Amino acid sequence: DQQVKQNSPSLSVQEGRISILNCDYTNSMFDYFLWYKKYPAEGPTFLISISSIKDKNEDGRFTVFLNKSAKHLSLHIVPSQPGDSAVYFCAARYSGSARQLTFGSGTQLTVLP
């Protein structure tokens, strides 16, 4: 049973437009959420995170929104650039546990020039 779900395997967006990647979770114990980006033949790299005490966190072109009541988070990329084309993984954890992250299955973002 996947506790973190990314229901869109792929997303295509025009350069300059907004990319919105979605993630749902089922475990109400999760209180810290992260997004990772992965290029082919490389490991995932950390992008942005958010604690459950917040509903928004922004870093440059990247903003993560958290809706705790809906158990939903989203990553907004504005404006999208061709270099943003990658697989994006949503991940969650419970801060009180030493166990590491629970990942979603990923969304392949393609930004078209």
Place this chain on the structure above:
Amino acid sequence: EAQVTQNPRYLITVTGKKLTVTCSQNMNHEYMSWYRQDPGLGLRQIYYSMNVEVTDKGDVPEGYKVSRKEKRNFPLILESPSPNQTSLYFCASSPRGRGFNQPQHFGDGTRLSIL
């Protein structure tokens, strides 16, 4: 350069032949983990280690062993590999601090094919 190094990057082997995938980090991180990535399933944690000589099972530990004799190294051992362990493997490390919420640094992956 701060990095997590995995070796080998690619390996094709046969069922039952013991193999070890090495992982080394140069950032003096306390936490290290192993994940496997399979299509449609994302990354699933195999084992993790909070520090030297402290290891624990993740979500999919069956068929794997690990050891943490030194802080920098966290090898993954497949004593008797089987075809269902064909996968892409990632090692990751993170420092202690801010609870357990430090982002993890990942290696570039090891693609294992077990025939």
